[in-house]
Amino acid sequence: MQEQLLNGLNKKGFTMVELLVAMTMSMVVLVAVYLTFRTQLYSFQLAEQIAPLQQNVRVAKMFLERDIRMAGANMDGVAYPSPTTTLNTLLYPITNDNDNAAGDAGSDKLTVVYIDYYAGACGAATLPAISCDDLPALTLAGTMPVASATAEVDEEIGNAPYDKWDGSCWCNGNEFGVPPKTPYKAIITSPDGTRSDIVFIKQVTDNGWGSLDNLGCGAYNGFVNKVMNSYPAGSTISFFSENSYVEVTYDLVGGNLRRNGATITENIEDLQFAFGLDTNDDGSVNSWVTSADLNDTQKLQVRMVRINILGRSSKEIFGTTTSNRPAIEDHTASATTDRYKRRQLELTVKVRNLGI
CATH class of the missing domain: 2.40.30 (Elongation Factor Tu (Ef-tu); domain 3)
Structure with missing residues (x-):
């Protein structure tokens, strides 16, 4: 009678072994769910940071490439009334400030000048006035x-x-x-x-x-x-027309790439330029300036500009490997590491209006 009662009780419960197996299986499932969630969260955070990072670099490239290609257009040997002297001063298509003291540490500054007669069009005038x-x-x-x-x-x-x-x-x-x-x-x-x-x-x-x-x-x-x-x-x-004269300055201040003082893209960590010169006027670049301001002679010898843009994510992404800001041109690498994601874009632009 007692044995039958015990057998009945066994049929209505779980043994300790069964409970342990169930708990183990539950833990495995929970760990798998957690790891999947963590992976998906990391992937989301990574995509959330990388997409705007790449877009910022592309926007910077678009503006810089366009203006640098226009440098010197319609202004071979043009002298312009200087605001600081009583004489006309020669316009240089490209000038630079290597290691710009007014910008982010170690970053460069670039000024491009050209004449765009289309942009300077006066437009129609109301009769009897003339344009x-x-x-x-x-x-x-x-x-x-x-x-x-x-x-x-x-x-x-x-x-x-x-x-x-x-x-x-x-x-x-x-x-x-x-x-x-x-x-x-x-x-x-x-x-x-x-x-x-x-x-x-x-x-x-x-x-x-x-x-x-x-x-x-x-x-x-x-x-x-x-x-x-x-x-x-x-x-x-x-x-x-005064509007025909175009002067554009690019610099990096507070991680913002600026064009004539207006921010065009954010989260840019470094901006570096190098200049290919044709010093013997044979139509080929035979010298590069990477770590100095161009002198007046060199400004007229520029035939190519190498642009380096380093973009950075807006925040650190934990769970990723650490890295540091890399060395670019004459700007040495950072000694500290962090978990920011970075993308570097380097391109060389032939200045089509110089040396022709």
Whole structure:
């Protein structure tokens, strides 16, 4: 009777061995679930950081590559009125500040200059006003002394279409003409196209038939401005829109890549440039500058620019291996390690407007 009772109880419960096996199996399942969750969480965090990291680097590449390719466009030998001197100063297509003290430690700064006539288009003017785009080019006669404050031109200002100079025109909402209006800003270019100057035209005089008409190019607003008569006969004089002049500066401040002070992308850890020079004018790069500011001679010898962009995730990703900021060009590697993810992009851009 007692044996039958015990047998009945056994049929209604679990043995200790069965409980241990069940607990073990449950632990295995829980561990598997946890490991799967952890793996998925890591993958999500990694993707969440890597996607914007790669996008930041791509955006930086797009802006830098585009502007560097434009460096020097339409400005071979162009001199521009300097804001700090009374003379025109030669524009350099590319200048750099190696190890920019005003930016993130060790990062470089780059300035690119070019002239974009399309961007400087004046647009249509409301009749009867005329657009400065409609001013025809004039031709320097080359008959006046170099120091003269007037320059004679071959065209007859009293005849169409050259009579448009003897009045005023509009460009991007601004009126230009002879004082008291804002003087015309013009660009004079030598016949061979190797030299140009930006000048102010203060006066336009129609001397009638039998005499050459002239342009007033004397001192203006602190600028000496008497450069037109240093050009040979046959040089062309055209209206110059201020918007045509493009100067772009890239620097790295607080992990933000800036273009003329405006942030274009974030989480950039390093920005480095190297410059390929053609020092013997044979059409091939034979020297590289990686750790110094370009001097004036070298600025005109640049044919290629090597861009290095190092992007970093916005936060550390725990569970990953540690790494440090790598050495790039003349910027040595960081001595400390962390768990940030990094992506480095290096590309070499041929500056198509230089050396042609």
